[in-house]
Amino acid sequence: MTNTTEKYSPEQVLEIFKEQHRLCSSLDPEADPWAEIKAEMTIREWRWARDLLGWKELSEFLNKEFRIEIPENVWYDKLEPAKKRKLIEVCTLIANHAKKDNYQPKKLFGQPCLKASVFLTIKKNLENKGINVSELRPSSSLTEYMDKYFSPVLEEITLTGTKPIDKIEILRIRKKGFWKIFNFLDWENSELLIGDIKTFRDLVEKIIIEKEKNKA
Structure with a gap:
């Protein structure tokens, strides 16, 4: 198969998170289907909107989802403190490591x-x-x-x-x-x-x- 890969941009990663929230938030009574997923929202706001677990479980999940191997300490610096870190920081980190299928x-x-x-x-x-x-x-x-x-x-x-x-x-x-x-x-x-x-x-x-x- 002549499939190649290319980099995501931070904006493309953000769009993926938006789409996942759009499709799944209404299925989870603990999530907020009315929340707007945006670049400058805090990690805490994102976790509340999506009903996500804490930074460690979330980092493990994101590594698996995007087929990447970002170290735990790097994830911690981007996910904590959750009330100060921004979602765009996570999007940028993923974009620097993940590759999408072209x-x-x-x-x-x-x-x-x-x-x-x-x-x-x-x-x-x-x-x-x-x-x-x-x-x-x-x-x-x-x-x-x-x-x-x-x-x-x-x-x-x-x-x-x-x-x-x-x-x-x-x-x-x-x-x-x-x-x-x-x-x-x-x-x-x-x-x-x-x-x-x-x-x-x-x-x-x-x-x-x-x-x-x-x-x-």
């Missing part, structure tokens, strides 16, 4: 295919996060994978820098609490709704459309 068309039956490149990259990234992707195909149900692996799947979608999902809704959810880093849910007796995107093929097509819009 999809190049993969040859399929002798023809360049951007869809294949996007799909295979997402599949590879999910596998690297410990997800069993042996049965994952373009025709696979996105909802079923999000039911099982909500956080890593949503991470990989938002890390593309696009906004392919209009809204995420949960029906018939049993209120037994939430994991506080990325709104991990107890999916038993619940139904996940993600709009008109049914399969990974639908997701890939929407990501490509969104990327073309961003170039315009």
Whole structure:
């Protein structure tokens, strides 16, 4: 696969945090769906808006999410004291270390295919996060994978820098609490709704459309 990587900008990282808040805050009763995620908000304000854990657990999560290895002491300096440190500092730190996928068309039956490149990259990234992707195909149900692996799947979608999902809704959810880093849910007796995107093929097509819009 002829996929390459490039750097994020701090502004692009901030947009990822905004999108994650937009999609997930309404799923967590401890989060604030009305909060505005902005560069100059404090880390404490960000954590309250997203219902995030303390600096150590948060730093471990961000390392895993962005596929980076920033030392604990460096994270501490950017996340504490939480009432003084700004979110833009975290965005800048991540931007200095993380790399985003820059999809190049993969040859399929002798023809360049951007869809294949996007799909295979997402599949590879999910596998690297410990997800069993042996049965994952373009025709696979996105909802079923999000039911099982909500956080890593949503991470990989938002890390593309696009906004392919209009809204995420949960029906018939049993209120037994939430994991506080990325709104991990107890999916038993619940139904996940993600709009008109049914399969990974639908997701890939929407990501490509969104990327073309961003170039315009």
